[in-house]
Amino acid sequence: MTSDQELPVAVEQQDEMTVVTPDGEIDLSRAPSFRSVIAEVFNNKPSKVAIDLHNVPYMDSSGVATLVEGMQLANRSEATLVLVGLQERVKSIFEIARLDTVFKIVDELSEAKEL
Amino acid sequence: MTDLPPDLVMQLQSKPRLLSSVRSMILSLTQRIGFDETECGHIALAIDEALANIIRHGYEERDDEPIHIAVWMLKENPAGIRIMIEDEAEQIDPDSIQGRDLDDVRPGGLGVHIMREIMDFCTFERRKQEKGMRVIMEKHLGEKSLGDSERSRSPQTK
Numbered sequence: 001m002t003s004d005q006e007l008p009v010a011v012e013q014q015d016e017m018t019v020v021t022p023d024g025e026i027d028l029s030r031a032p033s034f035r036s037v038i039a040e041v042f043n044n045k046p047s048k049v050a051i052d053l054h055n056v057p058y059m060d061s062s063g064v065a066t067l068v069e070g071m072q073l074a075n076r077s078e079a080t081l082v083l084v085g086l087q088e089r090v091k092s093i094f095e096i097a098r099l100d101t102v103f104k105i106v107d108e109l110s111e112a113k114e115l
Numbered sequence: 116m117t118d119l120p121p122d123l124v125m126q127l128q129s130k131p132r133l134l135s136s137v138r139s140m141i142l143s144l145t146q147r148i149g150f151d152e153t154e155c156g157h158i159a160l161a162i163d164e165a166l167a168n169i170i171r172h173g174y175e176e177r178d179d180e181p182i183h184i185a186v187w188m189l190k191e192n193p194a195g196i197r198i199m200i201e202d203e204a205e206q207i208d209p210d211s212i213q214g215r216d217l218d219d220v221r222p223g224g225l226g227v228h229i230m231r232e233i234m235d236f237c238t239f240e241r242r243k244q245e246k247g248m249r250v251i252m253e254k255h256l257g258e259k260s261l262g263d264s265e266r267s268r269s270p271q272t273k
Contacts, residue, residue, distance in 0.1 A: 025135060028134060028167040029134060060160060061167070061223075065222035092153070
Protein backbone atom coordinates (compact mmCIF):
# COMPACT_ATOMS: atom_id res chain seq x y z
CA MET A 1 0.00 0.00 0.00
CA THR A 2 1.50 3.36 -0.95
CA SER A 3 1.61 6.29 1.42
CA ASP A 4 -1.19 8.31 -0.19
CA GLN A 5 -3.51 5.37 0.43
CA GLU A 6 -2.71 5.32 4.15
CA LEU A 7 -5.17 7.47 6.07
CA PRO A 8 -3.44 9.18 8.99
CA VAL A 9 -5.39 8.14 12.09
CA ALA A 10 -4.59 9.06 15.71
CA VAL A 11 -5.87 6.80 18.50
CA GLU A 12 -5.77 7.94 22.11
CA GLN A 13 -7.40 7.03 25.37
CA GLN A 14 -9.32 9.76 27.19
CA ASP A 15 -10.50 8.29 30.49
CA GLU A 16 -12.95 5.53 29.57
CA MET A 17 -13.25 6.65 25.97
CA THR A 18 -11.06 5.66 23.04
CA VAL A 19 -10.84 8.57 20.63
CA VAL A 20 -10.10 7.78 16.98
CA THR A 21 -9.17 10.79 14.86
CA PRO A 22 -8.76 10.25 11.10
CA ASP A 23 -7.23 13.11 9.16
CA GLY A 24 -8.16 13.52 5.50
CA GLU A 25 -10.55 12.27 2.84
CA ILE A 26 -11.89 8.73 3.22
CA ASP A 27 -12.66 7.11 -0.11
CA LEU A 28 -12.21 3.74 -1.82
CA SER A 29 -8.46 4.25 -1.79
CA ARG A 30 -8.14 4.97 1.92
CA ALA A 31 -11.05 3.07 3.48
CA PRO A 32 -9.02 -0.19 3.82
CA SER A 33 -6.39 1.43 6.06
CA PHE A 34 -9.14 3.08 8.14
CA ARG A 35 -10.93 -0.27 8.43
CA SER A 36 -7.75 -1.86 9.82
CA VAL A 37 -7.47 0.81 12.52
CA ILE A 38 -11.13 0.45 13.52
CA ALA A 39 -10.80 -3.34 13.77
CA GLU A 40 -7.69 -2.99 15.92
CA VAL A 41 -9.43 -0.51 18.24
CA PHE A 42 -12.31 -2.93 18.86
CA ASN A 43 -9.90 -5.82 19.39
CA ASN A 44 -8.91 -4.03 22.60
CA LYS A 45 -12.48 -4.34 23.97
CA PRO A 46 -13.18 -0.66 24.56
CA SER A 47 -16.33 0.40 26.43
CA LYS A 48 -16.77 3.55 24.37
CA VAL A 49 -15.27 4.67 21.06
CA ALA A 50 -15.58 8.19 19.68
CA ILE A 51 -14.60 8.71 16.05
CA ASP A 52 -13.74 12.37 15.66
CA LEU A 53 -14.45 13.39 12.07
CA HIS A 54 -13.66 17.11 12.40
CA ASN A 55 -10.68 16.64 10.06
CA VAL A 56 -12.50 14.57 7.44
CA PRO A 57 -13.72 16.88 4.66
CA TYR A 58 -15.01 14.09 2.41
CA MET A 59 -16.26 10.55 2.75
CA ASP A 60 -17.78 8.23 0.17
CA SER A 61 -19.81 5.06 0.73
CA SER A 62 -16.59 3.09 1.37
CA GLY A 63 -15.96 5.26 4.41
CA VAL A 64 -19.57 4.95 5.49
CA ALA A 65 -19.36 1.16 5.13
CA THR A 66 -16.29 1.17 7.38
CA LEU A 67 -18.23 3.06 10.05
CA VAL A 68 -21.18 0.68 9.72
CA GLU A 69 -18.74 -2.17 10.30
CA GLY A 70 -17.50 -0.29 13.36
CA MET A 71 -21.06 0.00 14.62
CA GLN A 72 -21.53 -3.75 14.19
CA LEU A 73 -18.30 -4.42 16.11
CA ALA A 74 -19.51 -2.08 18.85
CA ASN A 75 -22.88 -3.80 19.06
CA ARG A 76 -21.26 -7.23 19.26
CA SER A 77 -19.03 -6.16 22.15
CA GLU A 78 -21.73 -4.04 23.82
CA ALA A 79 -19.58 -0.94 23.40
CA THR A 80 -20.83 2.55 22.58
CA LEU A 81 -19.81 4.10 19.27
CA VAL A 82 -20.19 7.86 18.78
CA LEU A 83 -19.41 9.92 15.69
CA VAL A 84 -18.20 13.43 16.41
CA GLY A 85 -17.98 16.64 14.38
CA LEU A 86 -19.26 15.66 10.94
CA GLN A 87 -18.55 18.33 8.33
CA GLU A 88 -21.45 19.30 6.06
CA ARG A 89 -20.35 17.13 3.13
CA VAL A 90 -19.90 14.12 5.37
CA LYS A 91 -23.18 14.75 7.17
CA SER A 92 -24.85 14.91 3.79
CA ILE A 93 -23.90 11.33 2.80
CA PHE A 94 -25.24 10.04 6.11
CA GLU A 95 -28.52 11.80 5.40
CA ILE A 96 -28.71 10.46 1.84
CA ALA A 97 -28.02 6.93 3.14
CA ARG A 98 -30.51 7.57 5.97
CA LEU A 99 -27.89 6.61 8.53
CA ASP A 100 -28.03 9.91 10.41
CA THR A 101 -30.60 8.43 12.77
CA VAL A 102 -28.84 5.07 13.09
CA PHE A 103 -25.55 6.40 14.50
CA LYS A 104 -25.08 8.42 17.66
CA ILE A 105 -23.79 11.72 16.24
CA VAL A 106 -22.67 14.73 18.26
CA ASP A 107 -20.84 17.95 17.47
CA GLU A 108 -18.09 17.89 20.10
CA LEU A 109 -16.02 15.31 21.97
CA SER A 110 -17.26 16.74 25.27
CA GLU A 111 -20.78 15.65 24.30
CA ALA A 112 -19.56 12.15 23.46
CA LYS A 113 -18.16 11.83 26.98
CA GLU A 114 -21.63 12.47 28.39
CA LEU A 115 -23.24 9.60 26.48
CA MET B 116 -27.69 16.82 -27.45
CA THR B 117 -25.63 13.65 -27.26
CA ASP B 118 -24.93 14.00 -30.97
CA LEU B 119 -22.69 16.83 -29.91
CA PRO B 120 -19.19 15.85 -28.88
CA PRO B 121 -18.55 15.95 -25.15
CA ASP B 122 -16.93 19.05 -23.69
CA LEU B 123 -14.50 16.92 -21.74
CA VAL B 124 -13.20 13.39 -22.25
CA MET B 125 -10.96 11.51 -19.86
CA GLN B 126 -9.59 8.01 -19.69
CA LEU B 127 -8.13 6.69 -16.48
CA GLN B 128 -6.98 3.38 -15.15
CA SER B 129 -9.04 1.70 -12.46
CA LYS B 130 -6.81 2.91 -9.64
CA PRO B 131 -8.64 4.01 -6.47
CA ARG B 132 -5.97 6.62 -5.78
CA LEU B 133 -7.08 8.52 -8.90
CA LEU B 134 -10.60 9.13 -7.58
CA SER B 135 -9.64 12.25 -5.64
CA SER B 136 -8.26 13.88 -8.81
CA VAL B 137 -11.51 13.20 -10.68
CA ARG B 138 -13.51 14.65 -7.76
CA SER B 139 -11.38 17.82 -7.82
CA MET B 140 -11.91 18.26 -11.54
CA ILE B 141 -15.67 17.73 -11.25
CA LEU B 142 -15.93 20.15 -8.30
CA SER B 143 -14.17 22.81 -10.33
CA LEU B 144 -16.29 22.21 -13.43
CA THR B 145 -19.64 22.16 -11.60
CA GLN B 146 -18.77 25.40 -9.81
CA ARG B 147 -18.16 27.01 -13.22
CA ILE B 148 -21.48 25.69 -14.51
CA GLY B 149 -23.24 27.42 -11.62
CA PHE B 150 -24.17 24.72 -9.14
CA ASP B 151 -24.04 25.73 -5.50
CA GLU B 152 -21.45 24.30 -3.14
CA THR B 153 -23.70 21.52 -1.83
CA GLU B 154 -24.70 20.43 -5.32
CA CYS B 155 -21.08 20.45 -6.50
CA GLY B 156 -20.14 18.15 -3.61
CA HIS B 157 -23.09 15.88 -4.34
CA ILE B 158 -22.28 15.57 -8.06
CA ALA B 159 -18.64 14.76 -7.27
CA LEU B 160 -19.86 12.14 -4.79
CA ALA B 161 -22.19 10.54 -7.37
CA ILE B 162 -19.35 10.28 -9.89
CA ASP B 163 -17.03 8.93 -7.21
CA GLU B 164 -19.59 6.23 -6.38
CA ALA B 165 -19.97 5.30 -10.06
CA LEU B 166 -16.20 4.93 -10.46
CA ALA B 167 -15.89 2.99 -7.20
CA ASN B 168 -18.62 0.58 -8.35
CA ILE B 169 -16.77 -0.06 -11.59
CA ILE B 170 -13.48 -0.70 -9.77
CA ARG B 171 -15.03 -2.92 -7.09
CA HIS B 172 -17.65 -4.84 -9.02
CA GLY B 173 -16.88 -4.45 -12.74
CA TYR B 174 -13.14 -4.93 -12.50
CA GLU B 175 -13.09 -6.79 -9.15
CA GLU B 176 -10.43 -4.37 -7.91
CA ARG B 177 -8.00 -4.90 -10.78
CA ASP B 178 -6.25 -1.54 -11.01
CA ASP B 179 -5.05 -1.48 -14.61
CA GLU B 180 -8.33 -1.53 -16.51
CA PRO B 181 -9.71 1.39 -18.55
CA ILE B 182 -12.50 3.73 -17.47
CA HIS B 183 -13.81 6.33 -19.90
CA ILE B 184 -15.49 9.54 -18.73
CA ALA B 185 -17.28 12.01 -20.99
CA VAL B 186 -18.83 15.24 -19.75
CA TRP B 187 -21.28 17.57 -21.46
CA MET B 188 -21.98 21.03 -20.09
CA LEU B 189 -25.68 21.40 -20.88
CA LYS B 190 -26.54 24.96 -21.80
CA GLU B 191 -30.33 24.77 -22.01
CA ASN B 192 -33.44 22.58 -21.89
CA PRO B 193 -32.33 21.97 -19.21
CA ALA B 194 -29.00 23.55 -18.29
CA GLY B 195 -26.67 21.47 -16.15
CA ILE B 196 -24.23 18.64 -16.58
CA ARG B 197 -24.34 15.21 -18.18
CA ILE B 198 -21.73 12.58 -17.37
CA MET B 199 -21.24 9.27 -19.14
CA ILE B 200 -18.90 6.73 -17.57
CA GLU B 201 -18.00 3.56 -19.44
CA ASP B 202 -16.00 0.49 -18.55
CA GLU B 203 -14.82 -2.58 -20.47
CA ALA B 204 -15.84 -5.14 -17.87
CA GLU B 205 -18.18 -8.08 -18.37
CA GLN B 206 -21.71 -7.01 -19.26
CA ILE B 207 -24.53 -7.58 -16.80
CA ASP B 208 -28.28 -7.04 -16.86
CA PRO B 209 -28.76 -3.29 -16.24
CA ASP B 210 -31.96 -4.05 -14.33
CA SER B 211 -29.91 -6.00 -11.81
CA ILE B 212 -28.15 -2.80 -10.74
CA GLN B 213 -30.31 -1.64 -7.89
CA GLY B 214 -29.85 0.30 -4.70
CA ARG B 215 -30.51 -1.78 -1.63
CA ASP B 216 -33.19 -1.45 1.04
CA LEU B 217 -31.88 1.22 3.39
CA ASP B 218 -33.71 -0.29 6.35
CA ASP B 219 -31.24 -3.15 6.10
CA VAL B 220 -28.32 -1.45 7.86
CA ARG B 221 -25.13 -3.17 6.75
CA PRO B 222 -21.84 -2.24 5.12
CA GLY B 223 -21.84 -1.73 1.37
CA GLY B 224 -24.44 -1.48 -1.36
CA LEU B 225 -25.08 2.24 -0.96
CA GLY B 226 -23.39 3.52 -4.11
CA VAL B 227 -26.27 3.08 -6.55
CA HIS B 228 -28.75 4.50 -4.06
CA ILE B 229 -26.55 7.58 -3.61
CA MET B 230 -26.17 8.08 -7.37
CA ARG B 231 -29.92 7.85 -7.98
CA GLU B 232 -30.74 10.04 -5.01
CA ILE B 233 -28.36 12.83 -5.98
CA MET B 234 -28.76 12.99 -9.74
CA ASP B 235 -31.86 14.04 -11.67
CA PHE B 236 -31.28 11.26 -14.18
CA CYS B 237 -29.29 8.05 -13.76
CA THR B 238 -29.45 5.03 -16.03
CA PHE B 239 -27.29 1.96 -16.64
CA GLU B 240 -26.88 0.37 -20.07
CA ARG B 241 -24.82 -2.24 -21.86
CA ARG B 242 -22.37 -0.67 -24.28
CA LYS B 243 -22.91 -1.55 -27.93
CA GLN B 244 -19.45 -3.07 -27.96
CA GLU B 245 -18.97 -6.69 -26.92
CA LYS B 246 -17.80 -5.68 -23.47
CA GLY B 247 -18.59 -3.00 -21.00
CA MET B 248 -21.33 -1.12 -19.22
CA ARG B 249 -22.11 2.57 -19.14
CA VAL B 250 -23.87 4.82 -16.70
CA ILE B 251 -25.33 8.12 -17.83
CA MET B 252 -26.18 10.73 -15.23
CA GLU B 253 -27.53 14.25 -15.41
CA LYS B 254 -27.90 17.01 -12.90
CA HIS B 255 -29.90 20.06 -13.86
CA LEU B 256 -29.50 23.57 -12.55
CA GLY B 257 -32.39 24.63 -10.38
CA GLU B 258 -33.62 21.13 -9.57
CA LYS B 259 -32.36 20.94 -6.05
CA SER B 260 -34.57 18.50 -4.23
CA LEU B 261 -32.97 15.16 -3.51
CA GLY B 262 -35.12 12.21 -4.38
CA ASP B 263 -37.65 14.29 -6.31
CA SER B 264 -36.09 13.37 -9.58
CA GLU B 265 -37.07 13.19 -13.19
CA ARG B 266 -35.77 9.76 -14.07
CA SER B 267 -37.99 8.66 -16.88
CA ARG B 268 -36.43 10.71 -19.67
CA SER B 269 -33.68 8.77 -21.34
CA PRO B 270 -31.18 10.62 -23.51
CA GLN B 271 -30.26 8.78 -26.69
CA THR B 272 -26.66 7.71 -26.85
CA LYS B 273 -24.58 6.34 -29.62
